[in-house]
Amino acid sequence: MDTDENHGAAPRGEFAGRVALVTGAAQGIGEAVVRALSAQGATVAATDRDALGLKRTVARLAEETGADPAAGPVVPYTLDVTEPGDVTETVTRITRELGPVDVLVNVAGVLRTGPAVETTDRDWGDVFAVNTTGVFHVSRAVVAGMAARGSGSVVTVASNAAGIPRAGMSVYAASKAAAVAFTKCLGLEVAARGVRCNAVCPGSTDTPMQRSLWDGEDVPGSVLDGDLATHRTGIPLRRIARPEDIAEAVVFLASDRARHITMQDLYVDGGATLR
Template identity: 35%
Template sequence: MGFDSLLQQEYRNKVVWITGAGQGIGQSIAEKFIQLGARVVGFDKQFPRTHNLFKAVQCDLEDLTTLQATLTELIQQGLAPYNLLNVAGVLELGELESHSLEQWQHCQHVNAGAVFVFLKACASHFKQQGLGSIVTVSSNASHTPRQSMAAYCASKSAATQLTLTAGLELAPYGIRANVIAPGSTLTPMQTGMWLDDSGADQVIQGFASQYKLGIPLQKLATPEEIANSVLFFASSLSSHTTLQVLTIDGGATL
């Protein structure tokens, strides 16, 4: 039996929660799980007009109190997840002294606070279920400082450690938790930082003045490349892998 058949058998009618499913990496991940027959519940501020999600939950991941109530309601409706995939993220740029408290809180709430709320909401369910996994899409910036990215780096570090801690606590129940740490990926977040059409080339070559290496593979990642790794870590293909951080950045943080 091939990998595709094994995955289709594993995911047929399974509920998978994916944050940030409306665009970029999250959308690519959602498409892969939908193709495998999963019932994908996506969380985001907005979604494409045409999507194949089992349920699209339009929400503000910064509003943690409302989010907590929403997740409780979904679990009560019988839509607790087999896999929890934390993908949503926001970026605030600026040197530390010019960063506002609002920018700091925005990054912390969406990139780390929401991960905490999702993990907390699902912990009891995962213990009772005794199977499934958690994957958080963090960033290579979680372990490599970047100029003008203080809030982003800190929030992604927090998301990484939250996930690993949850994995340690849930391991006795057979639940796995891993982290994917992408580098520069061709998403709206990445292109939004470019000043002109040379943006991709500049990222690939690096920024010596910012102590940022280029990308040895000489290309940006695609959302699908990140999604493939998320699928591997989420599924039974990696059944003995937990508490790991996989950096996927073309060698940029060698």
């Protein structure tokens, strides 16, 4: 019988026997997703182009769980999602060493802010190379195998900026909107072959990327209250998200509990976009 403590909780080990690939795993939301999936029994290929940060993350997770970092369940792979050759080679290596990828979570992302008319070609290219083209590269390399096997789940972590204009964030918002559109189109093409593709769109989340926008250590009042000058709503729940909040949404969509959900974008932003 369910108790108040476990009612509605995800069953332990629901990803046992499955291999998950997570990009942008060295910190923030990516690290939280790795932690959540491995806690549910998945063998996780944790990837990031920050090799040192990735090594620290894997060591930290191993220390928390008492696992041997050399034996998994989290295995680090240095990966630059902007390089198609690197993606193909790394996915091949992961498949050979860990097994076919059952779950792909696209988290890797970068942020550039500033007025649209002052955006440089380099800023535009750098942001799209990771946030959009990177999602394309990794999804292309992984989903073909999922479709051939008749099962799999892809979750792309985008942003609530993909669905609402944000002053000073045109490049980031455009790149995330494109990533969501790509993920949904991919999901339509592979649905009949048992592969589901969804997006999670976080709002303000306490990550190094978010903190790079702050002047100090505390959450700026404009984030919670909104800012009329920039046409930004506040957060009705009166808090910014923790990375774990986003990871829980990712894990749900990746799991069999969401087996009839595909081509959706789930906003996890405390109501900030009033959706």
